[in-house]
Amino acid sequence: MFDDFLVRAMLAGIGVALAAAPLGCFVIWRRMAYFGDATAHSAVLGIALSLTLSAPLFLGVLVVCLLMAIMVSSLTGRGFAMDTLLGVASHSSLAIGLVAVSFLSGVRIDLMAYLFGDILAVGPKDLMLIWGGALIVLGLIAWRWPGLLLSTLNSDLALSCGFKPKQEQLILTISLAIVVAVAIKVVGVLLIAAMLIVPAATARTFSSTPEMMAVIAACLGTFCSVSGLQISYLMDTPTGPTIVCVGAFLFILTNLVFRIRR
Amino acid sequence: MLIECDNLSIYLGQRKVLSNINLSVESQEILTILGPNGSGKTTLFKTLIGALQPSSGVLKKKPGLKIGYVPQRLHIDETLPMTVKRFMNLPGGHSQSTVASALSHAGVPELDKQQIMGLSGGQFQRVLLARALLGAPDLLLLDEATQGLDHRGTAEFYRQIANVRAHLKCAIVMISHELHVVMRQTDRVICLNGHICCQGKPETVRGSPEYHALFGLDSESEAALYLHQGHRSHTQAERVSDV
Numbered sequence: 001m002f003d004d005f006l007v008r009a010m011l012a013g014i015g016v017a018l019a020a021a022p023l024g025c026f027v028i029w030r031r032m033a034y035f036g037d038a039t040a041h042s043a044v045l046g047i048a049l050s051l052t053l054s055a056p057l058f059l060g061v062l063v064v065c066l067l068m069a070i071m072v073s074s075l076t077g078r079g080f081a082m083d084t085l086l087g088v089a090s091h092s093s094l095a096i097g098l099v100a101v102s103f104l105s106g107v108r109i110d111l112m113a114y115l116f117g118d119i120l121a122v123g124p125k126d127l128m129l130i131w132g133g134a135l136i137v138l139g140l141i142a143w144r145w146p147g148l149l150l151s152t153l154n155s156d157l158a159l160s161c162g163f164k165p166k167q168e169q170l171i172l173t174i175s176l177a178i179v180v181a182v183a184i185k186v187v188g189v190l191l192i193a194a195m196l197i198v199p200a201a202t203a204r205t206f207s208s209t210p211e212m213m214a215v216i217a218a219c220l221g222t223f224c225s226v227s228g229l230q231i232s233y234l235m236d237t238p239t240g241p242t243i244v245c246v247g248a249f250l251f252i253l254t255n256l257v258f259r260i261r262r
Numbered sequence: 263m264l265i266e267c268d269n270l271s272i273y274l275g276q277r278k279v280l281s282n283i284n285l286s287v288e289s290q291e292i293l294t295i296l297g298p299n300g301s302g303k304t305t306l307f308k309t310l311i312g313a314l315q316p317s318s319g320v321l322k323k324k325p326g327l328k329i330g331y332v333p334q335r336l337h338i339d340e341t342l343p344m345t346v347k348r349f350m351n352l353p354g355g356h357s358q359s360t361v362a363s364a365l366s367h368a369g370v371p372e373l374d375k376q377q378i379m380g381l382s383g384g385q386f387q388r389v390l391l392a393r394a395l396l397g398a399p400d401l402l403l404l405d406e407a408t409q410g411l412d413h414r415g416t417a418e419f420y421r422q423i424a425n426v427r428a429h430l431k432c433a434i435v436m437i438s439h440e441l442h443v444v445m446r447q448t449d450r451v452i453c454l455n456g457h458i459c460c461q462g463k464p465e466t467v468r469g470s471p472e473y474h475a476l477f478g479l480d481s482e483s484e485a486a487l488y489l490h491q492g493h494r495s496h497t498q499a500e501r502v503s504d505v
């Protein structure tokens with residue numbers, strides 16, 4: 001069954017959607033959308049690095065994303081606003097990454113595959129990596145759920161209940177780096193933020209509790225991956241962007257229906 | 263004694279925010295901390311709940327002391343869906359009946375299914391109070407809990423606080439800058455301005471020169487100022503109509 005590239009692609013899409021959706025809820029609640037984007041952009045630098053050192057792609061991306069995320073969080077508040085820092089870091093890391101990739105003359109690189117993903121080329125080994133990463137992220141979030149949620153609400157409230165908001169922030173940062181590293185193959189650097197945000201934003205309309213929002217977002221993300229893959233197969237469109245298009249369409253549709261019914 | 267600060271000093275970065283704070287809270291007393299903006303009231307509170315470590319001095323707590331904390335103005339992002347019931351049970355572990363009784367002690371038993379976003383300021387403050395009451399605390403800390411409430415809402419909130427003490431037998435420490443409002447509800451007042459300027463019974467503090475030096479105006483001259491401003495804008499309006 002795993003021999004079929006379409007089955008593998010579908011499983012890869014589901015894995016990424018399941019991990020990205022609950023994490024995406026936190027990205028929305030904490031207003032970290034731009035942070036997710038910057039972390040994803042820095043992945044290009046990670047790709048260049050791992051190609052240069054002929055290290056595994058996953059590892060290079062993970063390390064660079066982590067460094068980037070930690071650097072931005074620790075520099076914030078020291079004379080720069082978060083969004084200024086992110087604006088600088090996000091686009092310069094993308095630019096530096098693209099320049100660095102161009103120096104690698106020995107290997108021919110399909111840059112489009114990294115920028116927009118190449119889900120149909122997911123191999124059995126990639127699939128293991130994607131599901132391994134996704135399960136780690138889901139496990140981390142489920143394990144720390146009360147602390148993460150309370151720190152998101154109010155850090156003083158969290159401290160008074162014995163949680164450490166800085167530690168919870170670090171857990172989100174690590175999860176974000178892992179999701180970016182596993183999602184590159186599926187939707188590519190430029191559209192990872194969409195996988196995080198679009199299903200979660202759509203789920204907000206139907207949810208009355210945070211748990212409900214996370215579960216609905218995971219279901220929506222899965223639906224987008226599966227149907228996006230089929231549409232792209234039928235219509236011969238690029239898969240990653242098609243998945244995101246389905247998500248965007250659902251977001252607009254649900255919001256329109258809700259507005260009209262009110 | 264529930265909690266005691268012994269010669270406590272706190273630096274935030276290079277700045278000394280609090281110096282040589284000596285204070286203790288006895289069981290079942292209501293203590294009000296007064297002070298102008300930037301006087302270190304919130305810093306003191308954060309130290310009491312353990313969010314900040316004292317730079318020098320000792321903070322002693324009665325073993326097993328349970329603290330309930332009502333934060334200053336809590337902003338909940340509208341992207342985060344949250345019912346009152348779920349908020350009360352975060353981080354969790356409280357039975358439905360505990361949650362229901364905390365909500366009724368705070369005077370809002372009917373709100374449990376509502377979205378936090380849809381609550382009025384006064385309702386939300388009471389939900390925060392209810393949440394702080396969940397663990398049956400020995401000590402309740404309120405950080406400017408009535409900020410943003412109108413006069414009636416504030417008076418009602420303080421009445422609720424007095425009720426809570428009567429029923430739950432806990433000590434209460436609150437930050438406020440309205441001595442004339444909290445006068446009747448408080449046993450002891452501390453004036454803070456980086457250090458403790460004066461303390462004692464509310465009547466004593468109100469008469470002390472340190473209190474007047476800190477706040478300048480008492481409530482009577484505040485009222486006079488308000489009347490004066492009202493008068494001025496009136497004459498300005500007249501002048502406009504003349505032109």
